[in-house]
């Protein structure tokens with residue numbers, strides 16, 4: 001499978017789920033002027049020749065989105081998008097939808113399905129998903 005081609009096709013769906021614009025990964029620190037304890041989702045990727053954001057990895061943090069983003073290295077992705085969530089459940093369910101929408105582990109660099117938030121018995125909201133926690 002040609003991962004990059006699939007990402008180009010699937011990546012165009014991203015704009016409906018994350019607020020534009022995408023930001024350079026080097027701007028992570030500046031982008032976060034909100035309180036430190038913040039729940040949210042993010043996508044890492046690259047910008048293609050047409051100016052589209054091509055997602056390569058999706059993730060979330062249930063406690064500190066900025067800190068989580070800072071664990072990613074700049075050599076792999078050039079840009080990111082993020083959005084806030086009201087609860088770990090909301091962030092988890094969005095991450096699940098992103099994970100499946102963008103092709104799952106076969107297309108994304110995510111090796112595994114999103115994990116459920118600690119201490120919860122939530123399940124993946126995507127129909128047909130056979131994730132063991134689901």
Ligand SMILES: [Zn+2]
Nearest residue numbers: 124126129131
């Ligand atoms: Zn799932």
